[in-house]
Amino acid sequence: MSEVFLKIENLTKNFGQFTALRDISLEVFQGEFVCFLGPSGCGKTTLLRAIAGLDIQTQGSIAQAGADISVLPPAERDFGIVFQSYALFPNLSVEKNVAYGLESRRAQRDEISQRVAELLALVDLADQAKKYPAQLSGGQQQRVALARALATSPGLLLLDEPLSALDAKVRAHLRMEIKDLQRRLAVTTIMVTHDQEEALTMADRIVVMNHGIIEQIGTPQEIYASPASQFVADFIGTMNFLSAKVACSGKCLLDATEIAVDTSDLEAGQQVQLAVRPEDIHLEAKESGSAEEQNQTPGTIESLEYLGAFVRATVKLHQSGATVQADLSSGNIDPSAMVAQTAVAVTFPADKIRLYPLGT
């Protein structure tokens, strides 16, 4: 990847006794699209506002394009911002909104209108220039806000939950549009979201946050396939967690069943949580008591839930009484052969399961 554009070091933010951000360090590269993802109250918006200078951090430094901006007021930083509410000026037309940041920069009138036209074309709103924000749909307003934020060609684009106020279809469409625009303009972008799907589809890298700390930084693939902590595993996608114990190197015990798994960084005898995604579990109809294969344990299907593209089975494991969820798609097994109370063999593929030490 190219050079570091934004460098955050040891950032801490306290609101009175409450610590919203705890010693955050992070690098964002030139032209990168980074998402801050986490549940509400995790500190993601606080971090974004610190980067913008809207709420200054208690401790720590921020450098942008090599210059220390830690204590600069927003007006002396270089960023454009889009809020969840869009914050479009209601009494100004679309073109005046977009031109707002250009006007006092001693630019010529025709230069400004040319730039505005260019930006409106970019967000596909050329024909709406004379309208007022209230006369536009939510998605259109969002694009006006984006054009206004990009008008001054900022080095950094900040998006604060920009899609949350829109309905599902518009959201999915705008997701692609924003990502496409960002790629074309190559503007370094940070987006705050609590929607994992948004983060997974749009980001080059995701910063997963919880309780004011960064749990994991990685590409969407890394975050989904190799969650670094139990929190990330739980927060992204659906995950089964089962209590287990490390037996020896490369093996753990799920009750009476021995499971082959990567146990690096763990010690024998340690209590762990075994995590496996529903789509990674294999089920096959099999009477219990028959010979079991590697990483296999007997169970019974308790109920089935039809979810369109697949069927989700809730399976009770015989040895522990714990339940796991397993997805049955046509690639896995013929769902029609499975009904409630079917005895099954549940397989946890060694390369798809991860262990997390208890209490993380």
Place this chain on the structure above:
Amino acid sequence: MAGMPHRSGTHGSPLRRKSSSDDRAMRLFILVIAVYLVIALALPLYVMFSKSLENSQGAFVGFQNYLEYFNTPALVYSIQNSLFIGVVTTTITVTIAFILAYALTRSRMPGKSVFKTIAMIPILVPSLLPGIALIYLFGRQGLINELLFGYEIYGPIGIVIAEVFFTLPHALIIIITALSIADARLYEAATALRANRARIFFTVTLPGVRYGLISAAFVVFTLSVTDFGAPKVIGGDFNVLATDIYKQVIGQQNFEMGAVVSMVLLLPAGLAFLVDRIVQKKQVALLSARAVPLEPLPNKRFDTLMLTYSIIISIFILGILGVCQFAALVKFFPYNLSLGFSNYQFDLMDGGGWDSYFNSIEMASYTAVFGTIVVFAGAYLVEKGQGLGPIRGAFQFLAMLPMAIPGLVLGLAYIFFFNAPSNPLNFLYHTMAILVISTITHFYTVSHLTATTALKQMDSQFESVAASLKQPFYRTFLRVTVPVCTPAILDISIYLFVNAMTTVSAVVFLYSPHTTLASVAVLNMDDAGDIAPAAAMGMMIFYTAAGVKILHYLLSRGIEARTQAWRVAVAK
């Protein structure tokens, strides 16, 4: 960054944002307005308090004046009288206002907007005017004085009737607001549970408006205890605290005792104000964003009853006004009832003549213009400014304070503060400026709350966006904030104009022979026995205030039509 290791540690003092030029400018402006409030409010009140601890030679005597006050039965009796007027007026006004508000919000009677407009009329006249009308109706030669069965209108009866007239609109606005936020779903639930009308009223309606009723009661109580106009005109020998202040200062030139009575009058007003603030906070918590508005169902008997009631109240209000107009036009009551304009020859009477009328318009205009600028800018800076937390907190307190300060007290405090020869601001004394300053200060709180409410309804991110676009704050203020808040700004300016036209209490101590005012002229002509010209001047004030209100209405309609395209979104 490597170059600044002291910033990266978790120790040390918290970082502070470097101030931008915007921050510095806003801090300067807020300091200017805060200094204004200190000079126009805090310092005069402080000086008045210290005067109450001095003798007439200016020597400190501790609480000796207070001792003297409480040992003078005639003076102490006024406390009881004031409280009596306050309690009786509050009971009657809140009852009348509640039923009228109920009729206006919960019935399907016709002409609601007409009745509501009529009920608002008393705001447009000085509180002296109902007293004058009562003299014509129930005075010794009154038109219908036999209706009093020998009781005297001069005294508590007259004061209470005048105060009810004067305070009705204030209570009505509050109770209408409280009744309008009712949630229809509660009524549907109660009906589904087969509660009858009476039970619904006592279990749903009354609990829902209890904070509104309490708030209305305290507002009415404060207004009627601190009002000076009604007891002055129709009080007779029935002394109250407000008239005592006036008599001590104007009649006996006993300024120190005036200060003592003022401090005593501050107590009930201040207490009522405190309770009201607490109640207001609770009221907000009652509001649910998802409430479904209640649509009253037609009910012929109930609607007719409410209509009859509204008509009676309207006759009372229009009657008072009509009698005043009649008094103004009659040549020589009760001997020559032919009509004419002889009573409008104000230049022949005490009180400053027609000049007072034009002075009033001038004063009201200045108050509206400068008051709106100061109040709105102040509210904006408190809402949007960065840093200076303690100063913004103090500002907020000072902005709320005038609500608790009776006008007479403020006026007397101004005499002490601005008339002191050592005060460099002494040159303001006896000028138009001091009248404008005192009036802006007197009516600061409601204006400030109106501005704050409008500003809070705006998206709080506007300023953040503008900063990211590197625009100075004043540009966003002028291009976005002011246009979006235009309706509220108009409301504030009209409120200030109308109150500046009608107010007597603060300015009665501050006018000079060159700056006599219409409302004070009403007082002085009435004092001199020229009651008919006083009524005529009072009606001039009414017509002017009403004209401005109508202008405001038309202007608002025009602005609404012109900005309809974008206001839809702001209204949400």
